[in-house]
Amino acid sequence: MFSIYILTYNEEIDIAACIESAMLSDDIIVVDSCSSDRTVEIASRYPVRIFQHPFESHGKQRTWMLESIPVKHEWVYILEADERMTPELFAECEQASKNPDYIGYYAAERVMFMNHWIRYSTQYPRYQLRLFRHGKVWFTDYGHTEREVCDGATSFLKQTYPHYTCSKGFSRWIEKHNRYSTDEARETLYQLQQGTVKWRDLFFGQSEVERRRALKDLSLRLPARPLLRFLYMYFLLGGCLDGRAGLAWCTLQAFYEYLILLKVWEMQHIPIPNLDTKISQGGESEPEAHPTSEATL
Template identity: 75%
Template sequence: MFSIYILTYNEERDIEACINSARLSDDIIVVDSCSSDRTVEFAQRYPVRVVSHPFESHGRQRTWMLENLPTKYEWAYILEADERMTPALFAECLEAIKDNQYVGYYVAERVMFMNRWIRHCTQYPRYQLRLLRKGQVWFTDYGHTEREVCHGSTGFLQETYPHYTCSKGFSRWIEKHNRYSTDEARETLRQLEQGTVNWGALLLGRSEVERRHALKDLSLRLPFRPLLRFLYMYIFLGGFLDGRAGFTWCTLQAFYEYLITLKVWELKDEQLPTIEGTDSQLSF
């Protein structure tokens, strides 16, 4: 058996369905980032542990959770509130943890959007590290999200999990991604100043995760990023095959990319007065 963590913030619309999907395990811990809605109230109706911890970042929240919240089992699975555990995935996880070869497993998400699975423009199969052996996997920050640090080899599961993105409506999606774009802009600026593109991983990466991370680092350096992202997703990946949902998804992602670009420009402009002021003092 393995434990299940559920990460939440203002998830009153999703939390009960998420918990119900996870009740295949007898050890569920809801880690709430101090929600202002009824998330905690709804979660407490179920036989689960509920812990609140102020949110700093996705990477820090996960690492704090793994270091400070004991679990009944050595292995744990991480769920977001808008994701679901499935019986088939749960069964495969039970088989996977019998193997001591790996310290973690990647699972592919199925993005559910506008009442359908949009398979093509979401880079399916797009893997996230979800099942892990505690004490062997940690997380660091990358933009608005996180990247895993694994002290050992990792594997890939065949079953997938549904991710009901935008389940709380377009207004919530736009509000959330407006916040995310600020962190992405800071990471973009840092990568442009200090980072490099791993061409080996981009061209010859051993896994989808390695290639995707390298492609992300390359995309930060390309001109016309919002337009290129739309064309890449809608034409190259085949988003047009996903119908109206695919077009809408590609448009939203291009808009998100444009928000990041705008905020990178804004951050650069904020740095200029300091630089100009220093130059003026030196010349004086």
């Protein structure tokens, strides 16, 4: 058995289905970022533990969660509210947690968009570290999201999980990515000024995660990024095979890339006084599920 963390913020639409999918575990912990909707009310109907903590960033929220909340089991799994645990994935996690050779495992998502699995243009299988031994993994901030730091060897799970990226509607998706693009613009400037491309990982990385991250760092330095991202996703990855949903997905991702470039230009040429203060007061870094910014160019 392993404990399951569920991260939430204004997730009244998804939280019930998410908790119900996780109830194979006997220790479910809802970590809420002070939601203003009915998330906590709905979650309290289930046999779960609920903790609230003001959101600062994805990395800091996970760090607080891991350091401050006691868990029943040695192994833990992180689940976002718009994701689901499947019985097959749960069974594999149980078996994997018995292996003393690894301290963590990556699981691949299946992006669900417009009632369709976006199989091709999301660079499937795209992995996230989800199952790990408590105390052996921590997180740091990267752009709008986070990256894990592991104290030990990791491996990969075969089973996948569904990720309903647009379950709250297109308006919420666009609002969310407008906020995310601000953090991504900051990270772009930082990487261009101080970061490097790990060329060895790009061509000879030992895992999909290493190759994807090197590709992400390279993409920040390419011209016409929005157009390149669309062409890469729609034609090279095969997004055209995902039908109408695939076309919409690739178009929105290119639009997201264009927003990042616009904000990079804005930060370079039109500095906004007290931007960090305005962001923290206005909730710009809303703790919602991640877009697939690292999945493609």
